[in-house]
Structure formats: structure tokens, C-alpha cells
Amino acid sequence: MRRMMVEIPIPEKWERLWYTCDLRGFIILSLSLQTFMILVAPVRKRTKSNWIIMSLWSAYLLADWAANFAVALISNSQGNPNCSLGKKQVRLAVENEDLLAFWSPFLLLHLGGPDTITAFALEDNELWLRHLLGLIFQCLATVYVFVQSLPKNRLWIPTMLMFLTGIIKYSERTYSLYRASADRFKDSIGTAADPGPNYEQVMDGFFSKKMDKLPTRIEIVSDPDRGATSARKAKKGSLTELELVQYAYQFFETFKGIIVDMIFSRRERNQSSAFFQNRNAEDAFKLVEIELNFMYEVLFTKIPLVFSLTGAITRFFSLATICSTIVLFIFENKTNFKRVDVMITYGLLFGALVLDFIALLMLLLSDWIIISLRKSPEIELKNKTLKTRLVSAFFRLRFAGTLGYTKDHSQSHTCKYCEIKFLRRRWSESISTYNLIYYCLHPRPGIHQFLYQNFGLSGLLDEIKYVKSKSFTPKLKEFIFNELKVKSELADDLETAKEICSARGNWTILMENGWGSLLQYIIDVDYDQSLILWHIATELCYNKAPIPANNDHREISKLLSDYMLYLLIMQPNMISSVAGIGHIRFRDTCAEAMRLFDEIDCGVQNEDLNQHYWKIGYRVHPHLIRL
Structure with missing residues (x-):
């Protein structure tokens, strides 16, 4: 028809x-x-x-x-x-x-x-x-x-x-x-192939001198630590904004290969370690912030080409x-x-x-204009040449408005300062958090399930619903920097450095308080599973333990715990080469937790949840009851 x-x-x-x-x-x-x-x-x-x-x-x-x-x-x-x-x-x-x-x-x-x-x-x-x-x-x-x-x-x-x-x-x-x-x-960042010393030629010379009965011996001389020597020449104490930009560019040129999984020499590691040992938390984070900004502009903009x-x-x-x-x-x-x-x-x-x-105006306000005129902070431009004047002019233009304001200014000046700071800052100055308990108590609505099954938008909607932004406070900077600084001082050889980097609770205060037997349940598991276990343990202690007078560490532990879970769930490629396994373990843990909530009839109110934290901890993982 x-x-x-x-x-x-x-x-x-x-x-x-x-x-x-x-x-x-x-x-x-x-x-x-x-x-x-x-x-x-x-x-x-x-x-x-x-x-x-x-x-x-x-x-x-x-x-x-x-x-x-x-x-x-x-x-x-x-x-x-x-x-x-x-x-x-x-x-x-x-x-x-x-x-x-x-x-x-x-x-x-x-x-x-x-x-x-x-x-x-x-x-x-x-x-x-x-x-x-x-x-x-x-x-x-x-x-x-x-x-x-x-x-x-x-x-x-x-x-x-x-x-x-x-x-x-x-x-x-x-x-x-x-x-x-x-x-x-x-x-573009690969170095030329280095065959190393010509050992064959050295040994030929050694045996020829031996045959001639000349006094000869082989002495192995370690490579001088040129990286640490170079870092010792760096300025001690606080750095100016201009020096921060210049040092950040030097480290960017050295370590930009980290995003393509390149390895670095012992000299480069020692150079970085020696440099940051002489810094305070504010300068260290500022320098890394500028370094990452250079990396962002290389990967996502035309700015390096323009300069x-x-x-x-x-x-x-x-x-x-x-x-x-x-x-x-x-x-x-x-x-x-x-x-x-x-x-x-x-x-x-x-x-x-x-x-x-x-x-063009944005280029003049970028850090690249300073680097294009003067890359190294070790070069002193004492003569008032045209290049010196340009460096000073662009530096004042780049940081105009953010200098000279203090916390003691009036409210109107403070608001103006915040607006200028927002335009001048290089990142959001906040960290994202993701909480397992909040996720379990606030399940996705039906529309989320429909969009997930038909359009694959679950990740985007979950980020809007479950991810919270928290301010990156100076106390948090100080805590992180001091912990890294202590561990950097201990990592005087490669084996110790590997042990520190692979630690999953070995370096916590639990070892000093007689809780070492608990670590076998956290160390002898995969990294993502260990992270989820520590997250649950932190959540239990945060909500159940008595609040101390000085609770800075309590809040910092909670914040870092939620941030690490955010990386595991929302940014798995940043912490694991096998993305997806952490998602499966997280999903299974959430299913067990939600089944437990139904059994103990917690509902969705946090007040009810606080009454059953020990039971929840025990049911989610039996060994957490020892906390």
C-alpha cells in the first residue's frame, strides 16, 4: 500500500x-x-x-x-x-x-x-x-x-x-x-639521548697503563649535587611578587614534564627540595600557583605562541x-x-x-610579559636601561590594585580589594569536597537516574548536587606545607622517599598512641580502598569524638578527607592509573551503608545519624570499631 x-x-x-x-x-x-x-x-x-x-x-x-x-x-x-x-x-x-x-x-x-x-x-x-x-x-x-x-x-x-x-x-x-x-x-621537552661515560675507553686506558706497570687505580667519584648548590644561591627569606614569578617559571621549565609522566633526575629533585626548605607556606603555595598557571596557559591558550x-x-x-x-x-x-x-x-x-x-591588554597583564623581559631573578639589572624600565612598568601594571590594601581599611575599600583580588588571582583559592555519608543520605532523584541511563549526565549532575567548595585557608596552607617539609627533610635517599610516598597511615599519630595493630587493615589493601576506609574513619571521629578547644586539626582532617574522596570519585585520573575501580568500591560501600541506614531506621536527618555512628562504622567495616 x-x-x-x-x-x-x-x-x-x-x-x-x-x-x-x-x-x-x-x-x-x-x-x-x-x-x-x-x-x-x-x-x-x-x-x-x-x-x-x-x-x-x-x-x-x-x-x-x-x-x-x-x-x-x-x-x-x-x-x-x-x-x-x-x-x-x-x-x-x-x-x-x-x-x-x-x-x-x-x-x-x-x-x-x-x-x-x-x-x-x-x-x-x-x-x-x-x-x-x-x-x-x-x-x-x-x-x-x-x-x-x-x-x-x-x-x-x-x-x-x-x-x-x-x-x-x-x-x-x-x-x-x-x-x-x-x-x-x-x-618538545625531551632531552637528547645521553650514552653516559665511555667506560670502554676508560678501561682500555686503565689496562694499558697496567701493562706498562704505571701506578694506576680506579676511583669512583659521585656526581656533585649541583642542584642543591644552585638552590643555596637563591634568596633566603620571603620573596617579592616579581621573584615569585621568575622562580615559578624556572620550576615550570624544569618540571612541566610531570603531566606526561616523565621522570626527573636526583639533581632536579634535590634542587626543588633545597629551595622549598628555605620558604614559608605563603611563598611556597604562591610559587606553585604561578607555576601551574604557566602550565594551564601552555595547554589551553595561545599565550606561549603569542610571546x-x-x-x-x-x-x-x-x-x-x-x-x-x-x-x-x-x-x-x-x-x-x-x-x-x-x-x-x-x-x-x-x-x-x-x-x-x-x-593585547590581557597579554600585558599576564606573567608572560615579565618572563619575556627578564626570566631569571639572579640577574641584577642595576643600570636604568629601557629593559629595566619595562620590567618595572609591567610589574606595576600586573599587580596594580592588589598592593597597598590592608585588612584595616574601611568596608568599601575591602570590597574594592576583594573585586581586584578576584581579577588578579590565578585560581579559585578553594578546594572541592565530596562526602560519602551525605551522598548516602541524599540519593539521586528519579530524574537523575533517567538522565544517567539515557544521556550519561550523572557525573555532571552529581557534581552540582554533591560537590561543595570550601575556602583554602592560610591555616590549611600552613598545615600542609609543614607536613610536607618534615617529610622532605626525612627523605634523604630514594628508598625513604618511596616509603613516605607510599605510606597509607604508617606516618600517622596512631603509631605513637599504640594503634599500630589497626594499620594492617589499611596498609594491606589497595590504595582506593584504603582511602575510603580512612574517609569513613575520619567521618566517625569527626562527628562522635568530643570537640577539643583548639579544633583546627579536626576541621583540617575533615576537609582533607572529603577532598581526597572528591579526587577518587570525581577526578579519578589524578590519583589512579586504573580509573573506575575506585568507583566500584565506592558504589558497593554506599550500597552497604544505605542498607544499614534502612535497618537502623536512621532516616535522612543528621541528628538521628549521630546516635548510630559507632554502629554504622562497625557495619561498614568491622575493624573501624577499634577507633
Whole structure:
């Protein structure tokens, strides 16, 4: 039986509106997304707000799609100037063919993206080859649109100028992704092969001297600890902001291979250890913060490329071509162009100029400008040369507003200080926490289960519901730094260092208080299982033990316990090479805990839960009752 297809007629006015506004709407959308990304991308490091991160992620994905779709619309309108609207033939804005051809290079420029974000996640860097193919095809589409507008195109000169700028921008993004990909990044920091000493030649010389009966002996001389010697030359005591940036860059160059699992020599480890032994907690965390900021910008932005000689040339060329294009378009005859299209063109031109100036201002406020002028803090620039003045000027510009404010200022000054500090800080200055008991007492609603089974959004929704951000306080910094400093002093050889790093309770105060028999149930298990056991033990002690007068360590233990569980569940790749096993153990533990809650009828109130903590601890793991 033949099927009948029913066509739903679309009113002519709505179809005409679509063909009139679709391209213009996507042009405006593409420019808006670029503006949003260049302004919001730097905020991503400074906040833990899921809404900001999700908005940026959506804009990142939508920006490429919007620009690609707009190029396709321009190409389609140039190749098919007529479109059927019912029984009539309506021409698609062909009177603005020159402007359509002029718009296509701007979309190529948008595909290059802002300097502040090239990748949203590390996996995006591995897609550099896809972006390279996209660059080729989008260039061909832009050339096709341009050729279709010839030979009557009155805007062919500004179109060519913007086409060159668009190619440069898109090529920069593709090359930045290529440089940040795992294999290329590892190759870029790999050192030349070192065959070591020529032992054969040494032994030949030794035996030849023995045969000649000359006094000869072999003496093994240990390699001098050049790393510690270099670190001893470093400045003692507190460091200035400028010195922190310079030392952080030195350590970044040394240890950036850690993200691709490269190993380091004993000299480099000793250099780092000796340096941090002379620091306080505030300077140590500040230095690591700046070091990680360098690493972030290498992996997710164009900034390292921009500060090269090629990047400086391309930035100058980009600004010059955009300014020249604006001047040429201003003096061009626009009598046959639609007013709305002329306004959109001005928006694209001045939008590109403003975005370039914003990017330039952000570069001047970054740490890279200081490093590009003076990398080492050990070089004294006593003469008032131009380079010295530039270092001082950019340093004052970089830290303007954050210096000079104290806690004793008025409330209005304090608010202003907080706003400036938010813009200047390099990370959110908070840590994420995840609690097993809270998760068990607040199960996912039904909509979560539906989204998990059908769309795989459980992880995102769980992070919104169960992950809490806590402030990274100075007391917590001091505690962590002092503990690491003590263990660093004990790790005077490689075996001791390995023992300290693999400890799962061996170095706790339990050993000193006669609880050593408990450790067999925590040491002789897998790392993720040990972490969950310690998390439960910490939760039991935190809620049941009497609150001491000075409860700083109590709060710190609780915070660190929840943070480690967050890493295990939400960021498993950061602590385990076999991600997923921890999830299974966590799920099984939660199932046992929730079954226990049902049996003892705890409900979902924390007041009821406190009455049964020892029973919960005993049922979740029998050996925890000894705590």
C-alpha cells in the first residue's frame, strides 16, 4: 500500500523571514560567542561556579558550529541565488553579494578563536588534526565565496586583507593545539639521548697503563649535587611578587614534564627540595600557583605562541590589517548595500578590533610579559636601561590594585580589594569536597537516574548536587606545607622517599598512641580502598569524638578527607592509573551503608545519624570499631 506523505505548508512570510534573517543572526551569534569567550575564559581559573564553567563549555562548542554554519549559508546563497517560496521566485539578498563575500573571512577569524582559550579539556588538544582539516576546508569555502563574487566585487581588497588575518588566526589555534597534544608536548621537552661515560675507553686506558706497570687505580667519584648548590644561591627569606614569578617559571621549565609522566633526575629533585626548605607556606603555595598557571596557559591558550617572535609579528600584522580594512570600508561607496548589513559589517570590523585590543591588554597583564623581559631573578639589572624600565612598568601594571590594601581599611575599600583580588588571582583559592555519608543520605532523584541511563549526565549532575567548595585557608596552607617539609627533610635517599610516598597511615599519630595493630587493615589493601576506609574513619571521629578547644586539626582532617574522596570519585585520573575501580568500591560501600541506614531506621536527618555512628562504622567495616 502506497504511503501518502503529508506536507505541512509554511507561511510565505515566515519562510521569507527565515531566509532574510538566518545568516545575519548566525553572524551576530558568532561575534557574540567570541566576545563571551575572550572575557569569561580567564575567569574559569578563578572560580568554581559550575554555571560559569558550563556556560563557557557551551559557548566553546557552539562557537565553531555557528561559524561553520554561517560559512555554509554564505556559500549556499552564492551558489544558489534563487529559492522557491511557494509559486514565487525570491532572490536571496543577492544585492549584497560583495558584503556576503566580505563576511566570510570574519567567520574564518572567529574559527581561530580568542587567545584566552584554544582547548576546554586536554582531550581537545588531541583533535589538532581535525582542526587542520577544518582549516583547509574552510579556506576553500571562503575562496569559493570570494571567487563567486568576482569580477564585480568592490570590496576585494579588504576581503583579501581579512582573509589573510583569518588564516593566521585559525593557523595559530591549530598549531597551539598541536603543540599541546601529549605526544608533541613530550617530544618538545625531551632531552637528547645521553650514552653516559665511555667506560670502554676508560678501561682500555686503565689496562694499558697496567701493562706498562704505571701506578694506576680506579676511583669512583659521585656526581656533585649541583642542584642543591644552585638552590643555596637563591634568596633566603620571603620573596617579592616579581621573584615569585621568575622562580615559578624556572620550576615550570624544569618540571612541566610531570603531566606526561616523565621522570626527573636526583639533581632536579634535590634542587626543588633545597629551595622549598628555605620558604614559608605563603611563598611556597604562591610559587606553585604561578607555576601551574604557566602550565594551564601552555595547554589551553595561545599565550606561549603569542610571546614568540612569530606571534609578535602576526599580532602586529593582524592589528594593521584590521585598521586598514576599517579605513577602506569607511570610504567605500555603500549606496547599494542594505543599511542593516552595513551595520553588521561595522560590528564585525570594530568587534575584531576591540577583541584584539582586549587580548593585547590581557597579554600585558599576564606573567608572560615579565618572563619575556627578564626570566631569571639572579640577574641584577642595576643600570636604568629601557629593559629595566619595562620590567618595572609591567610589574606595576600586573599587580596594580592588589598592593597597598590592608585588612584595616574601611568596608568599601575591602570590597574594592576583594573585586581586584578576584581579577588578579590565578585560581579559585578553594578546594572541592565530596562526602560519602551525605551522598548516602541524599540519593539521586528519579530524574537523575533517567538522565544517567539515557544521556550519561550523572557525573555532571552529581557534581552540582554533591560537590561543595570550601575556602583554602592560610591555616590549611600552613598545615600542609609543614607536613610536607618534615617529610622532605626525612627523605634523604630514594628508598625513604618511596616509603613516605607510599605510606597509607604508617606516618600517622596512631603509631605513637599504640594503634599500630589497626594499620594492617589499611596498609594491606589497595590504595582506593584504603582511602575510603580512612574517609569513613575520619567521618566517625569527626562527628562522635568530643570537640577539643583548639579544633583546627579536626576541621583540617575533615576537609582533607572529603577532598581526597572528591579526587577518587570525581577526578579519578589524578590519583589512579586504573580509573573506575575506585568507583566500584565506592558504589558497593554506599550500597552497604544505605542498607544499614534502612535497618537502623536512621532516616535522612543528621541528628538521628549521630546516635548510630559507632554502629554504622562497625557495619561498614568491622575493624573501624577499634577507633
